[in-house]
Amino acid sequence: MDFLTSILAISIVAGTSLVYATIGEIYTERSGVLNLGVEGMMIMGAVSAFAAAYHTDSAWAGVVAAALVGGLMALTHAFLTITMRAEQVVTGLAITIAGTGLASFLGEKLGPDGGPLVGLIGPRFPKIAIPLLSDIPVIGALFNQDILVYLVYILVIVATFYLYKTRPGLSLRSVGESPQTSDAMGVSVFGTRYLYTVVGGILAGIGGAHLSLSYTPGWTENLTGGRGWIVIALVIFATWDPLRAVVGALLFGGINAIQFRLQASGTTIPASLLNMLPYILTVVVLVLVTWREGLSKRLGAPAALGLPYNREERT
Amino acid sequence: MLPFSFKFEKRLEPSRLASILVPVLSLLLAFLFGAALLAVIGANPGQTYQAMLAGAIGTPAQWQDGQFYNMTELLVKAVPIILTGLSVSVAFRMLFWNIGAEGQLVMGGIATAAVALFFPSALPFIPESPWIYIPLMFVAAILAGAAWALIPALLKAYLKVNEIITTLMFNYIAILWYQFLFTTAWKDPEGFGFPGSALIPEYTWIPRISGRLHWGLLLAIAAAFVVWVIMDKTRWGYEIRLIGENARAANYAGVSIIRNIILVMILSGGLAGLAGFVEVTAISHRLQHGLAVGYGFTGIIVAWLAKLNPWGVVIVSILLSALLVGGEQIQITMGLPASVSLVLQGAILLFVLGGDVFTRYRLRMIRKAPTAVVAESPSVQEA
Numbered sequence: 001m002d003f004l005t006s007i008l009a010i011s012i013v014a015g016t017s018l019v020y021a022t023i024g025e026i027y028t029e030r031s032g033v034l035n036l037g038v039e040g041m042m043i044m045g046a047v048s049a050f051a052a053a054y055h056t057d058s059a060w061a062g063v064v065a066a067a068l069v070g071g072l073m074a075l076t077h078a079f080l081t082i083t084m085r086a087e088q089v090v091t092g093l094a095i096t097i098a099g100t101g102l103a104s105f106l107g108e109k110l111g112p113d114g115g116p117l118v119g120l121i122g123p124r125f126p127k128i129a130i131p132l133l134s135d136i137p138v139i140g141a142l143f144n145q146d147i148l149v150y151l152v153y154i155l156v157i158v159a160t161f162y163l164y165k166t167r168p169g170l171s172l173r174s175v176g177e178s179p180q181t182s183d184a185m186g187v188s189v190f191g192t193r194y195l196y197t198v199v200g201g202i203l204a205g206i207g208g209a210h211l212s213l214s215y216t217p218g219w220t221e222n223l224t225g226g227r228g229w230i231v232i233a234l235v236i237f238a239t240w241d242p243l244r245a246v247v248g249a250l251l252f253g254g255i256n257a258i259q260f261r262l263q264a265s266g267t268t269i270p271a272s273l274l275n276m277l278p279y280i281l282t283v284v285v286l287v288l289v290t291w292r293e294g295l296s297k298r299l300g301a302p303a304a305l306g307l308p309y310n311r312e313e314r315t
Numbered sequence: 316m317l318p319f320s321f322k323f324e325k326r327l328e329p330s331r332l333a334s335i336l337v338p339v340l341s342l343l344l345a346f347l348f349g350a351a352l353l354a355v356i357g358a359n360p361g362q363t364y365q366a367m368l369a370g371a372i373g374t375p376a377q378w379q380d381g382q383f384y385n386m387t388e389l390l391v392k393a394v395p396i397i398l399t400g401l402s403v404s405v406a407f408r409m410l411f412w413n414i415g416a417e418g419q420l421v422m423g424g425i426a427t428a429a430v431a432l433f434f435p436s437a438l439p440f441i442p443e444s445p446w447i448y449i450p451l452m453f454v455a456a457i458l459a460g461a462a463w464a465l466i467p468a469l470l471k472a473y474l475k476v477n478e479i480i481t482t483l484m485f486n487y488i489a490i491l492w493y494q495f496l497f498t499t500a501w502k503d504p505e506g507f508g509f510p511g512s513a514l515i516p517e518y519t520w521i522p523r524i525s526g527r528l529h530w531g532l533l534l535a536i537a538a539a540f541v542v543w544v545i546m547d548k549t550r551w552g553y554e555i556r557l558i559g560e561n562a563r564a565a566n567y568a569g570v571s572i573i574r575n576i577i578l579v580m581i582l583s584g585g586l587a588g589l590a591g592f593v594e595v596t597a598i599s600h601r602l603q604h605g606l607a608v609g610y611g612f613t614g615i616i617v618a619w620l621a622k623l624n625p626w627g628v629v630i631v632s633i634l635l636s637a638l639l640v641g642g643e644q645i646q647i648t649m650g651l652p653a654s655v656s657l658v659l660q661g662a663i664l665l666f667v668l669g670g671d672v673f674t675r676y677r678l679r680m681i682r683k684a685p686t687a688v689v690a691e692s693p694s695v696q697e698a
Contacts, residue, residue, distance in 0.1 A: 036479065076665070085323070085676070086668040089412055089479065090619050094668060097612055098661025101654045102352075108652040109356045226487050233480045272495040279487040282480065290476045 007257045009141035012149060013215055015246075015253030017042070017207040019152050021231040022238065022245040023159050024203025028074075029235060030163070031196040032176040032189075032304040036092025037077050038204045039228025040099020041070045045208025047103040047117070050219045051110040054122035062123075063148070063209045070205020071198050073099060078197040082190055085308050096228065104221050117219040124217040148210045155203075159242040172196060176302030179309040189309050204228070226279065233282045237289050239300030248285075255281055323676035333674040338620070341666035349659045358651055367656075370644020371637035385640065387526035391598070392636035395420065397535040398590035399614025400621065400628040401542050402460075406583040408546065408623050409558040411576060415467065415482030416587040417611025418489030419460040423588025425493060426459030427452045427595040428602045431515035432501065448519045452596060453589070460588015461581040463489060468580030472573040490607045497602040511603035521597040531593035535629070538586060542625040545582075555579055587611065609657075613639070616664045635660060 021038055028035045045066035053062030077095055080086040111117045125146035133143035163169040174182045175192045183189050211227075212219055230252060238244035255278050262274060293300060350360035373385040399416040406413035430452045434441055441447060467481035496512070503513040523529045546552035557565040558575055566572055594606055617635055621627030642656025 080665065080669045084669045084672045086671060090615075091665070091668050093414065093615055094661055094664040097616065098658060098665060101657025101661055105352070105652045105654040105658055108654070114357060226483070229480060229483050233477075233484075236477060236480075270495050270499050272491045272498065276488050276491045279484040279491075283484045286480055287470060287474060287476050291474050294475060 004138050005141045007254065007261070008138060009144065010257035010260055011250050011253035012141065012145060013253070014256035015249035016149050016152050017210040017215060018227060018231060018234060018249035018252055019156065019246055020207035020210065021204040021228065022234045022249060023155060023242050024200035024207070025231055025235050026238065026240050026242055026245060027159070027163075027172070027196045027203075028200030029305055030172050030176045030240060030302055031193045032179060032302055032307065032309070033078070033081060033193050033197050034088045034092065034306045035074065035077055035197060035200055036089060036232065037073060037095030037099065037201075037228075038092075038231050039224060039226065040096035040103075041073045041201050041204035042208035042211070042228045042231075043103040043222075043224045044073060044099045044106075045070045045205030046212040046223050047106050047110070047208075047219055048205075049209035050120075050122055050212040051106065051117060053124075053213055054111075054117070054120055057123055059123045059125050059213050062213050063206060066205040066209035067202045068205070070201040070203070070208070072201070074198045074201020074204070075194075077201070078194045081308065082193050082197075085310070088306050088308075107219055107221060118221070119218070121218065123213070125214045146214045148206070148214060156242055156246055163242065173302070176304055179304050179307075183309075183311065193309075204231075207231075230278065230282050233286050236300070237285055239289075239293075240302065251285075252278055252281070319680050319682045322679050322681055323672065324679050325676055326674075329674045330677070333670075337670035337673060338667060341663055341670050344666045345659055345662035348662045349655060352658065353651075353655070358649070363645055363649060363651060363655070366645050366648055367638070367641030370648070371641035384526055385644075387524075387528040389633065389637050389640045390532055391527045391529070392639055393633045394529075394531045394535045394593050394597075395590035395610045396613050396617055396632040396636055397629050398538060398593070399587050399610045400617030400632050401538055401614075401625060402583045402586035402590070403611075403614045404618035404621065404623040404625065404628055405542060405546070405555070405579055405586070407559075407618055409555045409575060409579055410562070411468075411471070411579060411583075412479045413464065413467075413482050413580065413583050414479055414615065415464060415485050415611070416583075416590075416614045417607055417609065418482070418486035419463045419584040419587035420591040420594070420611055421486075421489040421493045421607050422463040423456035423460040423591030424595045424606050425496060425591070425602065426455040426588070427592045428501075428512060428515060430455045431519040431596070432513060435516060443516065443518050445518045445520075448516075449521065449596065452519060453592060456588040456592035457585040458588070460586070460591065461584040464580040464584025464587070465577065468577050472576040486607075486611065493602065493606065497604070501602060503601075512601045514601050515596070519596060520600060521593065523597070527598065529593070529597035531597045534589065534593065538589065539625040539629050542586070546625065551578070587614070613660065616660050619664060620667060 021042055025035060025038055048069045049062035049066035052065035053059045073095055077091055080091045081088045107118060108116045111120060125148055127144055127146055128150075130143040134140045136143075163173065171182065171187045172192060174185070175187060175189050179189045182192075207227075208224065211223055216223065234245055234248040234252070237248045259274050259277060262269065263271065267274075346364065350364070353360040353363050369385075371385060371389055373383060377383075377385070399420060402416045402419065403413060431448065434448075434451070435443060441451075463485060464482070467476075467478050467485060470476035470481055471478045498510045501512040503509070503511060506513070521529045521531055524532070546555065554565065554570045554575055557568065557570055558572060562572060590610060591606065595602070599606065613635055617628055617631045621631045638656045638659055642653040642659075645651045645655065646653040
């Protein structure tokens with residue numbers, strides 16, 4: 001029982017950053033914009049969250065900083081791909097490359113007296129046990145978490161409701177499926193795409209903040225370790241649905257938990273081989289999901305994903 | 316509200332002026348952005364850029380003394396970048412997003428070292444001569460890089476699995492596998508605990524020209540020539556370009572997309588594998604920390620900045636490696652993070668991506684008749 005509880009607890013903490021960023025990317029992609037800059041936004045979110053929290057001594061200031069930085073980077077992506085009509089794949093890659101470089105640069109310079117951030121201990125979000133609920137066997141692990149985890153529970157519910165049950169959610173989905181039709185109905189395609197790209201960036205930034213403020217508190221280079229790319233795969237796994245994103249994120253969190261347990265138990269399997277697990281799992285899951293979707297002929301992807309919209313031109 | 320608005324109009328022909336101005340201005344803007352960043356952290360941007368330049372190409376005083384160390388270092392770095400740049404450019408030409416050059420490079424390096432480390436004892440009948448071993452390692456590196464690229468290619472061709480994610484995940488898997496080899500499985504027992512494989516025999520080394528500069532440079536240029544011939548002079552190259560421009564039309568014209576995905580990824584992975592080959596046989600001479608230093612990602616920037624043109628790849632690679640070498644120098648001489656050059660690289664690409672619209676479109680200013688005036692005096696309406 002204790003074993004299950006600890007696996008579940010670690011899965012949830014490890015999966016939280018993924019849920020934030022995946023729901024963000026689901027919103028972005030639902031509007032028809034593919035944002036491959038998630039990895040860059042998460043790592044910039046992580047470094048700016050830690051730096052801001054360290055200097056202000058407030059973890060919340062870190063979350064705000066990460067949200068701002070993520071949103072700003074997403075705004076850049078939106079401007080380049082929507083207004084300047086740049087290639088979406090390459091622009092996202094460029095944002096990730098620039099973000100990774102900038103994060104490593106800032107990590108060397110944002111510490112006290114222009115020194116490095118590596119090795120510093122900053123404020124972090126403590127675990128808050130919810131009375132009674134946290135005493136339930138196994139499931140209690142859900143209710144002995146930090147505040148960002150509790151917020152992600154709310155986010156999942158709100159995001160699902162918003163997407164399927166509200167008018168703006170309907171507009172968002174229609175822009176991703178058929179921008180021409182949405183435009184004719186008076187929905188601003190550019191405005192919608194800008195809005196949800198920025199929302200996606202904000203959530204990716206907060207996801208990064210959870211890594212440096214709670215999951216592995218502190219800053220080390222390459223802290224995200226490709227989580228931003230796993231997020232892109234999770235969106236496909238989740239078939240662009242926020243609830244299913246949670247299942248995927250827990251699966252990856254669970255892999256992290258198993259890695260932890262094995263390492264703690266003093267296994268003879270070398271760490272570098274254990275660390276491959278999430279990446280191998282990503283490929284396997286992606287292949288299975290794509291294969292199954294191909295069989296059922298049901299396309300989960302928004303029809304206009306990755307296609308620039310241009311009023312005057314027909315594509 | 317402004318009395319006018321802007322609108323992009325598609326040009327019939329790409330603008331020549333813009334295609335020259337955009338890269339130049341992007342470079343300038345990226346360096347301005349970098350200067351602002353340096354100023355924020357309290358470094359002097361002018362001095363830093365000067366030090367970067369001196370680090371990249373040396374100083375006139377050094378040239379007079381006959382010291383060209385910096386320039387040869389610059390070319391040493393350019394070699395793997397040319398190869399990964401070519402690798403990415405052939406795949407991107409048919410809009411196959413191979414982000415996996417980094418992992419394919421690593422696999423090429425592993426295969427190179429495997430031949431050099433294990434063939435002499437396992438297959439003693441092979442003459443221990445560079446004329447035999449270097450071609451053997453060359454082929455092994457191409458095969459390993461191609462094989463690593465082939466898996467995502469097959470998954471894409473037959474199951475339509477998103478290649479961006481598979482090639483990227485394969486990077487992580489390859490790098491971790493590489494780490495496992497040099498820290499555990501192939502670790503040199505006589506290495507005093509230092510993580511790294513044994514040194515490969517000297518007859519398997521590519522000879523050097525000057526400093527660390529080696530004949531791999533010639534190999535990289537030859538590879539650019541081969542890619543240029545394939546892309547511009549053969550039917551295969553025509554098919555690849557056709558798929559990149561309009562996959563559906565290519566399919567109707569009888570071009571097999573499945574076959575081309577597989578063949579192009581073999582070519583692309585092989586080229587990246589060669590980058591690993593030169594790094595191992597000419598530079599490190601063993602498997603150790605520092606093979607996967609991001610050349611695969613620099614290759615993406617190079618390919619796009621070069622507009623996927625092989626000769627452009629050679630030129631842009633040399634420019635970007637100047638940036639990298641300069642960045643390493645300011646870390647040594649000024650104590651500034653070398654990642655400045657990564658930031659600059661990314662910024663250049665972002666500015667070029669944003670500016671490219673001006674080569675394909677022209678910006679038109681459209682005057683709006685002030686609405687209030689129109690309402691009061693309908694006679695003002697012109698057209």
